[in-house]
Amino acid sequence: MHSKSIKNMPTAMFQSRAEGRTSSPRSRDTDIRPARKSRSRSRIAIHDYCGHPFQFALSRELARRGHEVRHFYFAEDMGPKGDTRRLPDDPASFSIEPISIGRSYSKQNLIRRREADILYGALASRKIASFAPDITISGNTPLEAQASILKGVRSSGSAFLFWMQDFYSLAAAKILSRKLPVVGHAIGAYYRHLEASMLRRSDGIVLASDDFRPALKGFGVTDDAIGVIPNWGALDTLPLRPKNNAWASRHGLSDKFVFLYSGTLALKHNPDLLWALAERFQDDPAVVIAVAASGVSYDALKARHAEAPKSNLLFLPLQPMEVFPDVLGAADVLVALLENDAGPFSVPSKVLSYLCGGRPILLSAPTSNLSVRLVEQANAGLCIPAGDKQAFVAAAERLRAEPKACASFGAAGRAYAESAFDISNVADRFETMFAKAVARAA
Numbered sequence: 001m002h003s004k005s006i007k008n009m010p011t012a013m014f015q016s017r018a019e020g021r022t023s024s025p026r027s028r029d030t031d032i033r034p035a036r037k038s039r040s041r042s043r044i045a046i047h048d049y050c051g052h053p054f055q056f057a058l059s060r061e062l063a064r065r066g067h068e069v070r071h072f073y074f075a076e077d078m079g080p081k082g083d084t085r086r087l088p089d090d091p092a093s094f095s096i097e098p099i100s101i102g103r104s105y106s107k108q109n110l111i112r113r114r115e116a117d118i119l120y121g122a123l124a125s126r127k128i129a130s131f132a133p134d135i136t137i138s139g140n141t142p143l144e145a146q147a148s149i150l151k152g153v154r155s156s157g158s159a160f161l162f163w164m165q166d167f168y169s170l171a172a173a174k175i176l177s178r179k180l181p182v183v184g185h186a187i188g189a190y191y192r193h194l195e196a197s198m199l200r201r202s203d204g205i206v207l208a209s210d211d212f213r214p215a216l217k218g219f220g221v222t223d224d225a226i227g228v229i230p231n232w233g234a235l236d237t238l239p240l241r242p243k244n245n246a247w248a249s250r251h252g253l254s255d256k257f258v259f260l261y262s263g264t265l266a267l268k269h270n271p272d273l274l275w276a277l278a279e280r281f282q283d284d285p286a287v288v289i290a291v292a293a294s295g296v297s298y299d300a301l302k303a304r305h306a307e308a309p310k311s312n313l314l315f316l317p318l319q320p321m322e323v324f325p326d327v328l329g330a331a332d333v334l335v336a337l338l339e340n341d342a343g344p345f346s347v348p349s350k351v352l353s354y355l356c357g358g359r360p361i362l363l364s365a366p367t368s369n370l371s372v373r374l375v376e377q378a379n380a381g382l383c384i385p386a387g388d389k390q391a392f393v394a395a396a397e398r399l400r401a402e403p404k405a406c407a408s409f410g411a412a413g414r415a416y417a418e419s420a421f422d423i424s425n426v427a428d429r430f431e432t433m434f435a436k437a438v439a440r441a442a
Helices: 025-029 053-064 110-130 143-155 168-179 184-201 210-218 246-250 272-280 296-307 321-330 349-356 370-378 389-401 403-420 423-441
Strands: 043-048 068-074 094-099 135-139 159-164 204-207 226-228 257-264 287-294 313-316 333-337 361-365 381-385
Touching (some): 043 053, 053 068, 053 423, 068 110, 094 110, 110 143, 135 143, 135 423, 143 159, 143 184, 159 423, 204 210, 204 423, 210 226, 226 423, 246 321, 257 321, 257 349, 272 287, 272 296, 272 333, 296 313, 321 349, 333 349, 333 389, 349 370, 349 403, 361 370, 361 389, 370 381, 370 403, 381 389, 381 403
Parallel strands (some): 043 068, 043 135, 068 094, 135 159, 159 204, 204 226, 257 287, 257 333, 287 313, 333 361, 361 381
């Protein structure tokens, strides 16, 4: 049972102000529907460990509706970030608090990574609880850190929503079983138990994909706690940009045909496919494979390049959000990768940003993954089953040779984004989930 601040809180305070609004096509993919109008104010903590752009868009929209919103994220995470600055049009009720562990963070050493995750969880728990939120939603977070956050905010009287972007325990079990054959299964079982326990104790669970639902039943989670709200691209911050823009000129890309990979390049992304593109087009001086990324597979690809340089491979660090529209504009083809291990339990946010970019998408991913369905539904590019290098290169050759097809795919992706990524409709559905979570907490 939670504190009186939760018990006495009217659930209407989270209900939407969008009565009568026509929902976008995206809302038909979810069981969350807009609620009634309300001007009630609440205090909401949004914790996104990674600091991705679309979560910042949600925080800003909720603050514009009158809620007091504080957005927390991990300062040392090296992945792509939203706009972490206060913007001139941000409401006074919106604030941003990065959480720092005071040292660099690496995912390569599993023991040091776990130590950092536990430290981060303790810090994040205290900082979020000190904000005294009425409701906390937390996602993209290592499980031991998430457990600390859940415990801390519950003790402060906050309802807790688990925002499920990935199945951490299932992914960890697969990776650990490969890396540590003897003890990996036991460690994986521990993480499955930890994740299941947290999901059962949460006041609500927001799933990025309905594909997660069957596995949740196996964890003993009841359907009444679950809502499906698919991820979206931060459309308002990603205007269409021309090919010949300042960023492209600065990096010598304005007159090149550019295959661009942007974002995290980690264990679940196969860098061999980017290398295969470089090999295939090494005799075409007009083609560049640009990789603006970070992560262990990015480091591995750079090391391979150092040993056997490819003149058409361009390595760049992750680019800040303020130039990201130009980064997407500089591309002729946007490349996304996802290994078979990810299966249906990972939803790469880069694909959602790519849909906003107005360029064709070349996607290598498991056929069961939501990203494949999105690209195919939008007719925004070509999807190749993960692991099929020959088909991936053939699809790249087709896009290189067919500018009209590229233009059609890019326009279709942008049109889909404009119809589906309406932040107002997204916020409606989150407010409905907040109301349900408060009612369950009471």
